[in-house]
Amino acid sequence: MNDHDIxxxxxxxxxxxxxxxxxxxxxxxxxxxxxxxxxPPRRSFPALCLSILAPFTRLAVPMAAAxxxxxxxxxxxxxxxxxxxxxxxxxxxxxxxxxx
Amino acid sequence: MLEHRGGDPTIGIDAVxxxxxxxxxxxxxxxxxxxxxxxxxxxxxTLATRVTRNVDEADEIxxxxxxxxxxxxxxxQPDREAKFTTWLYRxxxxxxxxxxxxxxxxxxxxxxxxxDANPGGLDLAVAHQRDRLVAQALDDIPSRQRAALSLHYYxxxxxxxxxxxxxxxxxxxxxLLVRGKRALRLALxxxxxxxxxxxx
Numbered sequence: 533m534n535d536h537d538i539x540x541x542x543x544x545x546x547x548x549x550x551x552x553x554x555x556x557x558x559x560x561x562x563x564x565x566x567x568x569x570x571x572p573p574r575r576s577f578p579a580l581c582l583s584i585l586a587p588f589t590r591l592a593v594p595m596a597a598a599x600x601x602x603x604x605x606x607x608x609x610x611x612x613x614x615x616x617x618x619x620x621x622x623x624x625x626x627x628x629x630x631x632x
Numbered sequence: 633m634l635e636h637r638g639g640d641p642t643i644g645i646d647a648v649x650x651x652x653x654x655x656x657x658x659x660x661x662x663x664x665x666x667x668x669x670x671x672x673x674x675x676x677x678t679l680a681t682r683v684t685r686n687v688d689e690a691d692e693i694x695x696x697x698x699x700x701x702x703x704x705x706x707x708x709q710p711d712r713e714a715k716f717t718t719w720l721y722r723x724x725x726x727x728x729x730x731x732x733x734x735x736x737x738x739x740x741x742x743x744x745x746x747x748d749a750n751p752g753g754l755d756l757a758v759a760h761q762r763d764r765l766v767a768q769a770l771d772d773i774p775s776r777q778r779a780a781l782s783l784h785y786y787x788x789x790x791x792x793x794x795x796x797x798x799x800x801x802x803x804x805x806x807x808l809l810v811r812g813k814r815a816l817r818l819a820l821x822x823x824x825x826x827x828x829x830x831x832x
Contacts, residue, residue, distance in 0.1 A: 533827055537827065538817060540828055544762065545762055545763060546830065547686070549678065549682040552674075555674075555691075556677055557670075560673050561667075562691070562695055563669060563695050564666060564669075567699075
């Protein structure tokens with residue numbers, strides 16, 4: 533089968549599936565019937581931004597918490613404070629034990 | 633309502649471009665929307681039916697595509713976006729190929745569509761057989777080659793037109809067409825079709 537045969541076969545095959553004008557009219561009528569009553573809303577830029585960002589709002593609290601944690605750890609605050617607290621506790625405990 | 637160019641009411645709707653119709657649609661003009669559908673629905677239905685081989689699926693695909701048009705019309709920017717018909721063909725072709733991928737072959741007659749008003753019995757049987765074998769052979773070839781062949785044969789497009797829709801270069805589409813025809817020939821040969829006489 534050469535290229536010409538393939539062309540003939542495909543064109544003969546596709547000729548059977550030509551949509552009629554009447555069918556196109558029916559589809560168009562069905563689409564018009566499915567349209568919402570009001571005109572499609574014309575979106576402003578802020579409204580468009582809000583609609584894009586809307587799915588992310590539910591993640592805002594966890595993300596904020598993660599950011600705060602990141603800042604704390606990033607500044608070594610916990611690492612710096614923890615030995616100090618231990619030192620204080622040991623001093624107090626030693627005083628209690630020895631009575632000095 | 634849609635304003636005719638130059639304010640001349642004698643100018644028909646055919647003289648109005650797609651972008652002008654879309655601008656009117658964005659203002660909620662159903663008449664302009666109906667005109668847009670009248671202009672393109674038949675070609676879209678033909679493409680969708682040829683690809684899916686299923687009338688009901690094709691109708692649904694085209695309806696959904698035009699509902700997308702209605703929704704996106706307010707955001708359509710003719711200076712920045714692709715040509716409207718390019719966009720529409722892309723939506724319909726991709727949806728049709730998706731449906732075809734999911735459902736594979738389903739006889740057109742199952743959907744109750746009057747395929748051909750005047751075929752003889754033998755001709756009809758031969759046509760059914762050809763339809764079935766071509767559809768199965770097309771299912772066997774890679775999807776991009778199938779898309780290129782669909783635009784070429786089913787939408788009767790040239791390589792440059794198909795390239796716009798597939799967002800490829802013209803040589804890339806030409807290469808897909810050559811390889812697609814070769815793959816189709818092999819797929820048909822596997823089904824015992826080695827000459828045009830086998831299915832006509």
